[in-house]
Amino acid sequence: MISKNNNAKKVLLISLDGLSANEFKYLSTNFGFLEEHSNCDISKLSSNTLNSAHGTWGEILSGSPWWESGCVGYAFPRHSLNDLEIGTESSYQFHSMLTQVPTLVVNVPLLEPQNRLWLSDGTNASSRVNPNKLAIQEPFKSYQARPFTSPSYYFGKTKEGTRLCLEIEKQRLTCAESLALQDNWRLGIVRLTAFDQLAHLLGPHYLRDTSLAVHSAIESFISKAGESLKRIIQSAEPTTIAVVSAYSHVECKKRVNLNQVMTQLGLCKLLDKATVQKEQALRYQSATALSNRIDTSPLISTTNIFVEESCIAASPVQGAVYINKKDRFKNGLIDINEQVSKTNEIASQLKSALCEAGINNINIESPPSKTLAPDLMIYAEGVDFHNLYDAPAVDAFSHPKSCHSTTGFVCMKNNNSTDLSYTSLHSLLEGRLN
Numbered sequence: 001m002i003s004k005n006n007n008a009k010k011v012l013l014i015s016l017d018g019l020s021a022n023e024f025k026y027l028s029t030n031f032g033f034l035e036e037h038s039n040c041d042i043s044k045l046s047s048n049t050l051n052s053a054h055g056t057w058g059e060i061l062s063g064s065p066w067w068e069s070g071c072v073g074y075a076f077p078r079h080s081l082n083d084l085e086i087g088t089e090s091s092y093q094f095h096s097m098l099t100q101v102p103t104l105v106v107n108v109p110l111l112e113p114q115n116r117l118w119l120s121d122g123t124n125a126s127s128r129v130n131p132n133k134l135a136i137q138e139p140f141k142s143y144q145a146r147p148f149t150s151p152s153y154y155f156g157k158t159k160e161g162t163r164l165c166l167e168i169e170k171q172r173l174t175c176a177e178s179l180a181l182q183d184n185w186r187l188g189i190v191r192l193t194a195f196d197q198l199a200h201l202l203g204p205h206y207l208r209d210t211s212l213a214v215h216s217a218i219e220s221f222i223s224k225a226g227e228s229l230k231r232i233i234q235s236a237e238p239t240t241i242a243v244v245s246a247y248s249h250v251e252c253k254k255r256v257n258l259n260q261v262m263t264q265l266g267l268c269k270l271l272d273k274a275t276v277q278k279e280q281a282l283r284y285q286s287a288t289a290l291s292n293r294i295d296t297s298p299l300i301s302t303t304n305i306f307v308e309e310s311c312i313a314a315s316p317v318q319g320a321v322y323i324n325k326k327d328r329f330k331n332g333l334i335d336i337n338e339q340v341s342k343t344n345e346i347a348s349q350l351k352s353a354l355c356e357a358g359i360n361n362i363n364i365e366s367p368p369s370k371t372l373a374p375d376l377m378i379y380a381e382g383v384d385f386h387n388l389y390d391a392p393a394v395d396a397f398s399h400p401k402s403c404h405s406t407t408g409f410v411c412m413k414n415n416n417s418t419d420l421s422y423t424s425l426h427s428l429l430e431g432r433l434n
Protein backbone atom coordinates (compact mmCIF):
# COMPACT_ATOMS: atom_id res chain seq x y z
CA MET A 1 0.00 0.00 0.00
CA ILE A 2 1.40 3.39 -0.97
CA SER A 3 1.79 5.82 1.91
CA LYS A 4 -0.48 8.85 1.52
CA ASN A 5 1.63 10.99 3.83
CA ASN A 6 2.62 14.13 1.92
CA ASN A 7 5.88 14.39 3.86
CA ALA A 8 6.91 10.90 2.76
CA LYS A 9 9.63 10.50 0.21
CA LYS A 10 8.98 11.80 -3.27
CA VAL A 11 9.67 10.09 -6.57
CA LEU A 12 10.68 12.29 -9.49
CA LEU A 13 10.81 10.89 -12.97
CA ILE A 14 12.60 13.05 -15.52
CA SER A 15 11.79 11.90 -19.02
CA LEU A 16 14.07 12.64 -21.95
CA ASP A 17 12.02 10.77 -24.54
CA GLY A 18 13.77 10.24 -27.84
CA LEU A 19 17.25 10.13 -26.30
CA SER A 20 19.28 6.89 -26.14
CA ALA A 21 21.39 5.84 -23.13
CA ASN A 22 24.56 6.65 -25.10
CA GLU A 23 23.31 10.10 -26.00
CA PHE A 24 22.45 10.74 -22.36
CA LYS A 25 26.00 9.76 -21.35
CA TYR A 26 27.38 12.02 -24.09
CA LEU A 27 25.36 14.97 -22.78
CA SER A 28 26.45 14.29 -19.20
CA THR A 29 30.11 13.99 -20.08
CA ASN A 30 30.35 16.89 -22.50
CA PHE A 31 27.81 19.35 -21.18
CA GLY A 32 27.46 18.34 -17.52
CA PHE A 33 23.80 17.64 -18.29
CA LEU A 34 22.38 15.88 -15.18
CA GLU A 35 25.89 14.51 -14.63
CA GLU A 36 25.25 13.54 -10.98
CA HIS A 37 22.58 11.17 -12.27
CA SER A 38 24.51 9.58 -15.09
CA ASN A 39 26.52 7.60 -12.51
CA CYS A 40 23.41 5.70 -11.44
CA ASP A 41 22.70 2.23 -12.77
CA ILE A 42 21.55 2.44 -16.35
CA SER A 43 19.09 -0.19 -17.54
CA LYS A 44 17.88 -0.81 -21.03
CA LEU A 45 14.14 -0.25 -21.28
CA SER A 46 12.43 -1.97 -24.16
CA SER A 47 9.56 -3.83 -25.74
CA ASN A 48 9.32 -6.10 -28.79
CA THR A 49 7.04 -3.87 -30.79
CA LEU A 50 6.04 -0.71 -28.92
CA ASN A 51 7.71 2.51 -29.98
CA SER A 52 5.02 5.14 -29.66
CA ALA A 53 4.99 7.57 -26.78
CA HIS A 54 1.42 6.64 -25.86
CA GLY A 55 2.07 2.90 -26.02
CA THR A 56 5.23 2.94 -23.93
CA TRP A 57 3.87 5.42 -21.40
CA GLY A 58 0.70 3.34 -21.23
CA GLU A 59 2.76 0.45 -19.87
CA ILE A 60 4.91 2.59 -17.56
CA LEU A 61 1.92 4.40 -16.05
CA SER A 62 -0.47 1.47 -15.70
CA GLY A 63 1.94 -1.40 -15.05
CA SER A 64 -0.18 -3.47 -17.48
CA PRO A 65 1.09 -4.76 -20.82
CA TRP A 66 -0.47 -3.23 -23.96
CA TRP A 67 -2.56 -6.30 -24.67
CA GLU A 68 -4.37 -5.90 -21.35
CA SER A 69 -5.04 -2.16 -21.54
CA GLY A 70 -5.23 -1.89 -25.35
CA CYS A 71 -3.08 1.25 -25.30
CA VAL A 72 -0.60 1.13 -28.21
CA GLY A 73 -0.93 4.62 -29.67
CA TYR A 74 -2.76 7.92 -29.37
CA ALA A 75 -6.17 6.38 -30.18
CA PHE A 76 -8.10 3.14 -30.70
CA PRO A 77 -11.11 2.15 -32.84
CA ARG A 78 -14.21 2.10 -30.64
CA HIS A 79 -17.33 0.91 -32.51
CA SER A 80 -15.88 0.46 -35.99
CA LEU A 81 -12.57 0.66 -37.85
CA ASN A 82 -13.36 4.27 -38.80
CA ASP A 83 -14.51 5.33 -35.36
CA LEU A 84 -11.28 6.44 -33.69
CA GLU A 85 -11.31 7.61 -30.12
CA ILE A 86 -8.37 9.47 -28.52
CA GLY A 87 -7.19 7.31 -25.61
CA THR A 88 -6.65 8.60 -22.08
CA GLU A 89 -6.03 6.90 -18.76
CA SER A 90 -9.81 6.69 -18.16
CA SER A 91 -10.66 5.16 -21.54
CA TYR A 92 -8.10 2.40 -20.91
CA GLN A 93 -9.18 2.08 -17.28
CA PHE A 94 -5.71 2.34 -15.78
CA HIS A 95 -5.56 1.42 -12.13
CA SER A 96 -2.32 3.05 -11.34
CA MET A 97 -0.10 4.47 -8.64
CA LEU A 98 -0.96 7.83 -10.15
CA THR A 99 -4.39 7.80 -8.62
CA GLN A 100 -3.06 7.02 -5.16
CA VAL A 101 -0.70 9.92 -4.49
CA PRO A 102 -0.70 13.65 -5.30
CA THR A 103 1.07 14.08 -8.60
CA LEU A 104 2.94 16.65 -10.64
CA VAL A 105 2.55 15.88 -14.34
CA VAL A 106 4.36 17.81 -17.05
CA ASN A 107 3.82 16.96 -20.71
CA VAL A 108 2.95 13.28 -20.22
CA PRO A 109 0.74 11.41 -22.70
CA LEU A 110 -2.57 9.90 -21.53
CA LEU A 111 -2.77 11.66 -18.18
CA GLU A 112 -5.69 14.02 -17.64
CA PRO A 113 -5.68 17.10 -15.42
CA GLN A 114 -7.96 15.71 -12.66
CA ASN A 115 -6.74 17.30 -9.42
CA ARG A 116 -3.11 17.28 -10.45
CA LEU A 117 -0.48 19.93 -10.92
CA TRP A 118 -0.51 19.42 -14.67
CA LEU A 119 0.80 20.78 -17.96
CA SER A 120 -0.69 19.33 -21.14
CA ASP A 121 1.22 17.25 -23.70
CA GLY A 122 -1.04 18.61 -26.45
CA THR A 123 -3.55 15.77 -26.73
CA ASN A 124 -6.08 17.18 -24.28
CA ALA A 125 -8.53 19.36 -26.18
CA SER A 126 -9.98 21.25 -23.24
CA SER A 127 -7.10 22.28 -21.04
CA ARG A 128 -3.45 23.37 -21.18
CA VAL A 129 -2.67 23.94 -17.52
CA ASN A 130 -4.13 22.71 -14.22
CA PRO A 131 -5.18 24.28 -11.85
CA ASN A 132 -6.90 26.33 -14.53
CA LYS A 133 -6.49 29.62 -12.70
CA LEU A 134 -2.73 29.45 -13.29
CA ALA A 135 -3.30 30.03 -17.00
CA ILE A 136 -4.17 33.69 -16.46
CA GLN A 137 -0.63 34.64 -15.50
CA GLU A 138 2.92 34.03 -16.72
CA PRO A 139 4.77 31.79 -17.16
CA PHE A 140 1.68 29.57 -17.61
CA LYS A 141 -0.18 32.03 -19.81
CA SER A 142 2.36 31.41 -22.59
CA TYR A 143 2.54 27.65 -22.09
CA GLN A 144 2.21 25.69 -25.32
CA ALA A 145 2.47 21.94 -25.38
CA ARG A 146 3.97 21.49 -28.84
CA PRO A 147 5.87 23.61 -31.33
CA PHE A 148 4.15 22.25 -34.45
CA THR A 149 1.48 19.93 -35.78
CA SER A 150 4.04 17.78 -37.51
CA PRO A 151 7.82 18.16 -37.84
CA SER A 152 7.38 17.47 -41.56
CA TYR A 153 6.14 21.08 -42.03
CA TYR A 154 9.61 22.27 -41.03
CA PHE A 155 11.73 19.79 -43.00
CA GLY A 156 12.66 22.53 -45.48
CA LYS A 157 13.18 25.15 -42.76
CA THR A 158 14.87 23.34 -39.93
CA LYS A 159 16.36 26.50 -38.42
CA GLU A 160 12.92 27.94 -37.72
CA GLY A 161 11.58 24.54 -36.57
CA THR A 162 14.52 24.12 -34.17
CA ARG A 163 14.07 27.61 -32.75
CA LEU A 164 10.38 26.85 -32.06
CA CYS A 165 11.18 23.50 -30.38
CA LEU A 166 13.76 25.04 -28.08
CA GLU A 167 11.67 28.08 -27.19
CA ILE A 168 8.65 25.99 -26.24
CA GLU A 169 10.74 23.58 -24.19
CA LYS A 170 12.41 26.42 -22.26
CA GLN A 171 9.00 27.88 -21.45
CA ARG A 172 7.81 24.44 -20.33
CA LEU A 173 10.77 24.10 -17.98
CA THR A 174 10.09 27.53 -16.49
CA CYS A 175 6.50 26.44 -15.80
CA ALA A 176 7.65 23.06 -14.44
CA GLU A 177 10.08 24.77 -12.03
CA SER A 178 7.28 26.91 -10.71
CA LEU A 179 4.96 23.90 -10.20
CA ALA A 180 7.68 21.74 -8.64
CA LEU A 181 8.13 24.30 -5.86
CA GLN A 182 4.66 23.47 -4.60
CA ASP A 183 4.88 20.96 -1.82
CA ASN A 184 1.73 18.96 -2.36
CA TRP A 185 2.99 16.23 -4.68
CA ARG A 186 4.69 12.90 -4.13
CA LEU A 187 5.13 11.56 -7.63
CA GLY A 188 6.42 13.96 -10.26
CA ILE A 189 6.89 13.25 -13.97
CA VAL A 190 8.57 15.99 -15.96
CA ARG A 191 8.85 15.09 -19.63
CA LEU A 192 10.93 16.94 -22.20
CA THR A 193 10.06 16.40 -25.84
CA ALA A 194 12.62 18.66 -27.55
CA PHE A 195 15.12 15.79 -28.00
CA ASP A 196 12.49 13.74 -29.80
CA GLN A 197 11.30 16.63 -31.97
CA LEU A 198 14.85 17.63 -32.93
CA ALA A 199 15.64 14.06 -33.98
CA HIS A 200 12.56 14.08 -36.22
CA LEU A 201 13.60 17.42 -37.70
CA LEU A 202 17.35 17.01 -38.00
CA GLY A 203 17.94 13.25 -38.07
CA PRO A 204 19.04 10.78 -35.38
CA HIS A 205 22.65 12.02 -35.11
CA TYR A 206 22.00 15.74 -34.66
CA LEU A 207 23.50 15.99 -31.17
CA ARG A 208 27.05 15.33 -32.34
CA ASP A 209 26.74 17.06 -35.70
CA THR A 210 28.83 20.21 -35.29
CA SER A 211 28.21 21.20 -38.93
CA LEU A 212 24.54 22.02 -38.25
CA ALA A 213 23.70 25.73 -38.37
CA VAL A 214 21.61 25.22 -35.22
CA HIS A 215 24.38 23.41 -33.30
CA SER A 216 25.26 26.25 -30.95
CA ALA A 217 21.58 27.00 -30.25
CA ILE A 218 21.12 23.36 -29.26
CA GLU A 219 24.23 23.42 -27.04
CA SER A 220 23.03 26.51 -25.25
CA PHE A 221 19.59 24.92 -24.77
CA ILE A 222 21.19 21.78 -23.27
CA SER A 223 23.06 23.75 -20.62
CA LYS A 224 20.00 25.86 -19.75
CA ALA A 225 17.72 22.80 -19.61
CA GLY A 226 20.27 21.01 -17.38
CA GLU A 227 20.30 23.96 -14.93
CA SER A 228 16.53 24.07 -14.90
CA LEU A 229 16.21 20.33 -14.23
CA LYS A 230 18.75 20.67 -11.40
CA ARG A 231 16.56 23.29 -9.75
CA ILE A 232 13.51 21.05 -10.15
CA ILE A 233 15.43 18.20 -8.49
CA GLN A 234 16.58 20.48 -5.66
CA SER A 235 13.05 21.68 -5.00
CA ALA A 236 11.88 18.07 -4.73
CA GLU A 237 14.41 16.74 -2.18
CA PRO A 238 14.50 14.27 -0.49
CA THR A 239 13.67 12.30 -3.56
CA THR A 240 14.21 9.20 -5.62
CA ILE A 241 15.27 10.43 -9.03
CA ALA A 242 14.89 8.38 -12.19
CA VAL A 243 15.98 9.64 -15.58
CA VAL A 244 14.05 7.81 -18.24
CA SER A 245 13.56 7.73 -22.00
CA ALA A 246 10.68 5.63 -23.30
CA TYR A 247 12.15 5.25 -26.82
CA SER A 248 15.07 6.45 -28.88
CA HIS A 249 15.71 7.31 -32.52
CA VAL A 250 17.30 5.41 -35.38
CA GLU A 251 17.90 6.31 -38.99
CA CYS A 252 14.75 5.79 -41.03
CA LYS A 253 15.32 3.64 -44.11
CA LYS A 254 11.81 2.98 -45.34
CA ARG A 255 8.27 4.11 -44.91
CA VAL A 256 5.44 1.57 -44.90
CA ASN A 257 1.75 2.31 -45.32
CA LEU A 258 0.23 -0.79 -43.73
CA ASN A 259 -3.23 0.00 -45.10
CA GLN A 260 -1.87 0.07 -48.66
CA VAL A 261 0.02 -3.19 -48.05
CA MET A 262 -3.20 -4.78 -46.80
CA THR A 263 -5.15 -3.30 -49.72
CA GLN A 264 -2.72 -4.97 -52.12
CA LEU A 265 -3.22 -8.24 -50.24
CA GLY A 266 -7.01 -7.90 -50.65
CA LEU A 267 -7.51 -7.52 -46.88
CA CYS A 268 -8.46 -3.85 -46.77
CA LYS A 269 -10.38 -1.35 -48.92
CA LEU A 270 -9.90 2.41 -48.76
CA LEU A 271 -12.50 5.06 -49.61
CA ASP A 272 -12.01 7.12 -52.77
CA LYS A 273 -9.81 10.18 -52.56
CA ALA A 274 -12.48 12.90 -53.01
CA THR A 275 -14.57 11.55 -50.11
CA VAL A 276 -11.55 11.29 -47.82
CA GLN A 277 -10.34 14.82 -48.61
CA LYS A 278 -13.77 16.29 -47.93
CA GLU A 279 -14.09 14.43 -44.62
CA GLN A 280 -10.63 15.45 -43.50
CA ALA A 281 -11.16 19.13 -44.29
CA LEU A 282 -14.35 19.13 -42.20
CA ARG A 283 -12.69 17.33 -39.33
CA TYR A 284 -9.69 19.63 -39.42
CA GLN A 285 -11.95 22.67 -39.18
CA SER A 286 -13.97 21.36 -36.27
CA ALA A 287 -10.93 20.02 -34.42
CA THR A 288 -9.15 23.37 -34.72
CA ALA A 289 -12.22 25.29 -33.60
CA LEU A 290 -12.81 22.91 -30.72
CA SER A 291 -9.37 22.84 -29.28
CA ASN A 292 -7.89 26.18 -30.33
CA ARG A 293 -4.48 24.59 -30.36
CA ILE A 294 -1.89 23.90 -32.95
CA ASP A 295 -1.66 20.14 -32.78
CA THR A 296 -4.78 18.63 -34.24
CA SER A 297 -3.20 15.97 -36.41
CA PRO A 298 -3.94 13.05 -34.07
CA LEU A 299 -7.62 13.91 -34.26
CA ILE A 300 -7.84 13.66 -37.99
CA SER A 301 -5.21 11.31 -39.37
CA THR A 302 -7.00 8.08 -40.24
CA THR A 303 -10.59 8.68 -39.29
CA ASN A 304 -13.00 7.65 -42.05
CA ILE A 305 -10.73 6.22 -44.69
CA PHE A 306 -11.95 2.61 -44.75
CA VAL A 307 -14.82 0.95 -46.63
CA GLU A 308 -15.63 -1.07 -43.53
CA GLU A 309 -17.95 -3.54 -45.27
CA SER A 310 -15.02 -4.64 -47.44
CA CYS A 311 -12.23 -4.71 -44.84
CA ILE A 312 -11.07 -7.94 -43.26
CA ALA A 313 -8.44 -5.97 -41.36
CA ALA A 314 -7.07 -2.43 -41.18
CA SER A 315 -4.51 -0.31 -39.42
CA PRO A 316 -6.24 2.79 -38.06
CA VAL A 317 -3.42 3.29 -35.51
CA GLN A 318 0.28 3.25 -36.49
CA GLY A 319 1.83 -0.21 -36.35
CA ALA A 320 -1.39 -1.82 -35.09
CA VAL A 321 -3.64 -4.17 -37.08
CA TYR A 322 -7.25 -4.73 -36.03
CA ILE A 323 -9.25 -7.60 -37.53
CA ASN A 324 -12.76 -6.45 -38.49
CA LYS A 325 -14.55 -8.78 -36.05
CA LYS A 326 -18.29 -9.24 -35.91
CA ASP A 327 -18.33 -9.33 -32.11
CA ARG A 328 -16.26 -6.16 -31.83
CA PHE A 329 -17.18 -3.77 -34.64
CA LYS A 330 -20.36 -2.77 -36.41
CA ASN A 331 -19.87 -3.78 -40.05
CA GLY A 332 -17.61 -6.57 -38.76
CA LEU A 333 -16.93 -9.45 -41.16
CA ILE A 334 -15.06 -12.10 -39.22
CA ASP A 335 -16.91 -14.63 -37.04
CA ILE A 336 -15.66 -15.41 -33.58
CA ASN A 337 -14.68 -18.98 -34.54
CA GLU A 338 -12.50 -17.80 -37.45
CA GLN A 339 -10.63 -15.11 -35.55
CA VAL A 340 -7.56 -17.03 -34.41
CA SER A 341 -6.90 -18.61 -37.79
CA LYS A 342 -7.53 -15.29 -39.58
CA THR A 343 -5.10 -13.47 -37.26
CA ASN A 344 -2.37 -16.05 -37.94
CA GLU A 345 -3.04 -15.99 -41.65
CA ILE A 346 -2.83 -12.18 -41.84
CA ALA A 347 0.36 -12.14 -39.75
CA SER A 348 2.01 -14.54 -42.16
CA GLN A 349 0.73 -12.69 -45.27
CA LEU A 350 2.08 -9.40 -43.90
CA LYS A 351 5.41 -10.94 -43.00
CA SER A 352 5.85 -12.35 -46.52
CA ALA A 353 4.79 -9.11 -48.22
CA LEU A 354 7.17 -7.01 -46.12
CA CYS A 355 10.04 -9.50 -46.57
CA GLU A 356 9.48 -9.31 -50.32
CA ALA A 357 9.79 -5.53 -50.06
CA GLY A 358 13.20 -5.98 -48.42
CA ILE A 359 12.12 -5.61 -44.78
CA ASN A 360 13.59 -8.66 -43.07
CA ASN A 361 13.79 -7.57 -39.45
CA ILE A 362 10.04 -7.65 -39.02
CA ASN A 363 8.58 -8.34 -35.59
CA ILE A 364 4.91 -9.24 -35.26
CA GLU A 365 3.24 -9.72 -31.88
CA SER A 366 -0.20 -11.15 -31.28
CA PRO A 367 -1.68 -10.57 -27.83
CA PRO A 368 -2.57 -13.48 -25.54
CA SER A 369 -5.73 -11.80 -24.28
CA LYS A 370 -7.86 -9.09 -25.78
CA THR A 371 -9.61 -6.02 -24.47
CA LEU A 372 -9.25 -2.87 -26.52
CA ALA A 373 -6.03 -4.32 -27.91
CA PRO A 374 -5.21 -4.64 -31.58
CA ASP A 375 -4.83 -8.19 -32.95
CA LEU A 376 -1.32 -7.62 -34.24
CA MET A 377 1.47 -5.19 -33.43
CA ILE A 378 4.06 -4.74 -36.14
CA TYR A 379 7.54 -3.29 -35.82
CA ALA A 380 10.81 -3.25 -37.75
CA GLU A 381 13.72 -1.09 -36.68
CA GLY A 382 14.38 1.74 -39.14
CA VAL A 383 10.91 1.48 -40.69
CA ASP A 384 8.29 4.18 -40.21
CA PHE A 385 4.85 2.51 -40.19
CA HIS A 386 2.27 5.16 -40.87
CA ASN A 387 -1.33 5.61 -41.93
CA LEU A 388 -1.21 8.46 -44.45
CA TYR A 389 -4.10 7.76 -46.77
CA ASP A 390 -2.53 7.71 -50.20
CA ALA A 391 1.20 7.22 -49.59
CA PRO A 392 2.81 4.24 -51.34
CA ALA A 393 2.76 0.82 -49.66
CA VAL A 394 6.54 0.74 -49.24
CA ASP A 395 8.73 3.78 -49.90
CA ALA A 396 12.51 3.46 -49.74
CA PHE A 397 13.16 6.89 -51.32
CA SER A 398 10.92 9.44 -49.70
CA HIS A 399 10.85 9.01 -45.95
CA PRO A 400 11.71 10.96 -42.77
CA LYS A 401 15.35 11.07 -41.62
CA SER A 402 14.56 9.49 -38.32
CA CYS A 403 12.09 7.15 -36.64
CA HIS A 404 11.43 5.77 -33.17
CA SER A 405 13.18 2.64 -31.95
CA THR A 406 11.66 0.46 -29.18
CA THR A 407 14.73 0.92 -26.96
CA GLY A 408 14.90 3.52 -24.24
CA PHE A 409 16.67 3.57 -20.87
CA VAL A 410 16.18 4.25 -17.21
CA CYS A 411 18.85 5.49 -14.91
CA MET A 412 18.36 5.28 -11.16
CA LYS A 413 20.28 4.47 -7.97
CA ASN A 414 20.17 0.95 -6.54
CA ASN A 415 18.59 -0.68 -9.53
CA ASN A 416 20.51 -3.80 -10.35
CA SER A 417 18.80 -5.06 -13.47
CA THR A 418 20.32 -4.36 -16.86
CA ASP A 419 17.11 -4.97 -18.79
CA LEU A 420 13.69 -3.72 -17.84
CA SER A 421 10.29 -3.84 -19.46
CA TYR A 422 8.06 -0.79 -19.21
CA THR A 423 5.74 -2.66 -16.86
CA SER A 424 8.58 -3.65 -14.54
CA LEU A 425 9.67 0.00 -14.38
CA HIS A 426 6.19 0.72 -13.07
CA SER A 427 6.63 -1.80 -10.23
CA LEU A 428 10.08 -0.43 -9.43
CA LEU A 429 8.75 3.12 -9.12
CA GLU A 430 5.75 2.00 -7.12
CA GLY A 431 8.17 0.29 -4.72
CA ARG A 432 10.06 3.57 -4.24
CA LEU A 433 6.84 5.34 -3.30
CA ASN A 434 6.20 2.97 -0.41
Ligand SMILES: [Zn+2]
Pocket: 018, 196, 197, 200, 404
Ligand atom coordinates in the same frame (compact mmCIF):
# COMPACT_ATOMS: atom_id res chain seq x y z
ZN1 LIG B 1 8.70 11.25 -31.95
